[in-house]
Amino acid sequence: PPYFHPEQAAAAVDAGAHVFLAKPIAxxxxxxxxxxxxxxxxxxxxxxxxxDFQTRTDPLFREAVKRAQNGDIGRIIxxxxxxxxxxxxxxQIEELRPxxxxxxxxxxxxxxxxxxxxxxxxxxxxxxxxVATWILDAHPVRAYGSGGRGDRAMGDCWDHFSVVFTFPxxxxxxxxxxxxxxxxxxxxxxxxxxxxxxxxHYFGDVSIKGQTPYAGGKVENLYPNGxxxxxxxxxxxxxxxxxxxxTVAPSVRSNLTTILGRMAAYGQREVTWQEMITAGERLxxxxxxxxx
Numbered sequence: 001p002p003y004f005h006p007e008q009a010a011a012a013v014d015a016g017a018h019v020f021l022a023k024p025i026a027x028x029x030x031x032x033x034x035x036x037x038x039x040x041x042x043x044x045x046x047x048x049x050x051x052d053f054q055t056r057t058d059p060l061f062r063e064a065v066k067r068a069q070n071g072d073i074g075r076i077i078x079x080x081x082x083x084x085x086x087x088x089x090x091x092q093i094e095e096l097r098p099x100x101x102x103x104x105x106x107x108x109x110x111x112x113x114x115x116x117x118x119x120x121x122x123x124x125x126x127x128x129x130x131v132a133t134w135i136l137d138a139h140p141v142r143a144y145g146s147g148g149r150g151d152r153a154m155g156d157c158w159d160h161f162s163v164v165f166t167f168p169x170x171x172x173x174x175x176x177x178x179x180x181x182x183x184x185x186x187x188x189x190x191x192x193x194x195x196x197x198x199x200x201h202y203f204g205d206v207s208i209k210g211q212t213p214y215a216g217g218k219v220e221n222l223y224p225n226g227x228x229x230x231x232x233x234x235x236x237x238x239x240x241x242x243x244x245x246x247t248v249a250p251s252v253r254s255n256l257t258t259i260l261g262r263m264a265a266y267g268q269r270e271v272t273w274q275e276m277i278t279a280g281e282r283l284x285x286x287x288x289x290x291x292x
Contacts, residue, residue: 001110002118003027003285006034009049013038018048020234024126024255025051027118028283029276032255039248048237051251054226055131057233060206060216064198065135072212074195076136076171081128081189083177088124093154100154103289112155115285119157121147121265122258125177129261130254131189131200132165132173139253140165140173142272145265151180163261175261 002024012019019042025035042049055061068076087093092109099105110116117123133139145163152159160178167173173191187202196210207216236242256276263281264271 001107001113001116002123003031003110003116003283006031006038009035009038013042013045013047013049016045016047018042018234018238019050020231021049021051023051023053023130023251024118024122024258025251026255027115027122029256029259029280030282032252032259033280036248036252039245039252043243043245046241046243048234048243049245049248050230050234050237051247052227052230053127053130053247053251054222054230055127055200055202056134056247056250057226057229058206058219058222060219061131061200064200064206064208064214064216065131067208067212067214068135068191068193068198069137072196072208072214073191073193073198073210076191076193078171079132079135079173079189079191081132081173081175083125083128083187085124085177085179085185085187086182087152087159087179089155096154103287104291107290109155112157114156115283117157118258118283119262120159120177120179121161121163121262122255124179125161125175126254126258127202128177128187128189129175129257130250132175132191133254133257134250135189135191135198136167136171136173138168139257139273140167140260142166142270143260143264144270145175145261146268147265158265161261161265163265165257165261 006026009019026032039049089111092111096105096109143165147158147161159180163175165173189200191198198208200206205218208214260276
């Protein structure tokens with residue numbers, strides 16, 4: 001579970017081990033700061049630290065993002081990020097159902113637990129939010145949002161979120177997600193500029209439409225192929241002595257962005273980036289009753 005990622009990463013770096021870490025890197029602000037510090041320590045100790053986001057490895061995503069950042073869609077005005085899916089935790093629901101208060105069952109059903117997972121916006125939706133922060137190469141300055149539990153009976157996570165992020169230069173990015181029902185599913189990010197649109201889909205096409213188009217193409221098997229590419233990069237970094245650990249900073253940025261959205265949605269109010277950082281709220285997990 002992501003709740004333990006900061007502790008695991010810190011222990012590995014302290015032991016002199018290289019780190020290959022799944023997203024999300026943490027569930028709260030202190031955890032993100034801890035992983036950020038681990039990345040710096042790893043570089044200083046000549047250790048490799050790689051965070052496994054698949055989209056960042058994909059050639060189509062990389063080319064489209066590079067073109068958008070180079071001005072091919074003009075000045076970006078607004079955008080959208082979406083993660084629309086069915087619930088992925090069906091086996092965990094059955095695991096938790098007999099006794100939701102049992103700590104061992106709660107641990108095994110971690111995807112339904114807010115503290116263990118960071119809630120759906122951090123644990124799952126980070127994929128689309130990470131692409132938004134990647135394209136804009138920035139974190140939001142504030143967010144406001146809402147959400148809830150429309151069709152969820154097990155655990156304490158929400159099953160839908162709706163957030164509007166304000167990025168520098170007043171770029172608005174609307175975000176929505178669901179983890180319920182059936183029908184249309186997609187993981188997408190679009191940015192609308194004065195001269196075009198970048199349109200990216202985790203399981204579909206990546207392209208730019210507008211005055212300077214990019215035909216792009218269909219992304220193939222992004223999850224397994226992206227993981228394989230990251231493992232290959234990790235191996236190369238270790239064997240070739242590359243310790244810049246460039247995946248850490250953008251992973252901290254997108255993780256904190258999900259936490260900003262979560263904080264705004266929980267409070268149903270506007271929250272600034274600085275308020276979130278200053279508050280440094282920690283998700284508390286009661287480990288009593290867990291077997292050692």
